[in-house]
């Protein structure tokens with residue numbers, strides 16, 4: 001196969017085109033992504049962009065002519081999935097609906113791919129038909145899923161400048177009609193906002209979210225709710241919601257909620273701890289000065305990020321208390337065995353423009369909430385892929401798409417080692433991360 005030509009066909013971002021010829025990767029510690037013990041000194045074979053065999057070094061029978069890649073001393077984990085992001089509005093330091101262009105969406109997907117995030121869900125702030133067009137465009141480096149336009153009361157959904165992206169509904173008939181309009185574009189999920197934003201906007205009425213959930217389910221589409229309050233989480237569960245875009249933040253979760261969740265094992269939460277990073281860290285975290293931040297961000301952006309953790313902008317005792325309660329709630333859901341995925345809200349009001357970096361840091365925050373590193377990795381891989389219905393991602397297993405990260409150190413020892421990325425493979429091909437760095441440095 002002419003590798004140069006193949007590289008052009010699949011996109012400039014692939015160093016090794018996703019070759020049809022088989023490749024044997026051997027010697028790495030392999031974390032499969034299902035919570036099982038890692039395979040030390042592993043071997044796995046990738047052929048036609050997919051994993052075909054997984055086992056121990058020396059035990060697999062490589063097909064004739066297989067290329068060999070020595071990963072001795074490295075750790076392999078499945079590619080990550082971020083199930084709550086907002087694409088298109090952020091571009092460097094700028095945050096505006098004017099940035100919502102095809103080029104900006106594609107560049108943002110490259111940033112996720114650079115960090116080993118193989119898929120993201122745009123959580124209800126898509127604009128027009130563009131997200132659906134980009135989703136079906138095979139050129140994007142990370143898979144792009146979209147909830148299109150989400151639902152709220154008029155002018156009461158996502159934060160400005162994303163606010164006008166949502167459907168504003170006031171009657172059940174209108175809500176159902178808008179759901180049908182959205183479903184004709186085949187959204188991957190439907191997003192609703194059920195939050196009065198500390199009394200500043202009108203919260204989506206229960207009769208309206210019941211109509212939305214009912215209409216969505218009649219069309220076999222699931223509904224994910226933005227919430228803050230415990231009581232809203234409970235009523236949404238009674239209404240049949242499929243999952244939550246955040247964790248309860250107003251109170252400690254109680255036994256009643258846990259009992260309701262036990263009845264419905266498929267219900268998921270993505271935690272978006274990243275949004276509370278200043279209050280959780282209480283000081284500048286180590287990753288602000290790591291090379292991966294410099295790879296992704298301009299000097300000016302790093303200064304802004306460091307400043308956001310500085311004493312002058314230190315969180316108040318109340319904010320710290322809220323963050324501690326959120327961590328407690330996540331820990332409690334985890335202990336109860338509730339399905340947790342990874343989501344960051346990157347690109348939104350609290351998420352900032354830290355695409356990809358935030359997904360990696362969220363793993364560290366999940367560990368702060370009480371998950372083991374192995375549990376955090378399962379949340380970010382297998383669980384998030386399942387939440388988004390991406391059967392080809394989530395674990396390193398025969399038949400799955402060969403999307404994985406090669407790390408320089410073991411994340412089970414220190415989850416921060418997920419940021420020490422040696423290489424990223426997308427659909428069996430190695431991502432040309434150096435080319436992406438060059439491209440971004442030239443801006």
Ligand SMILES: [Zn+2]
Pocket residue numbers: 084085086123245345348
């Ligand atoms: Zn969001």
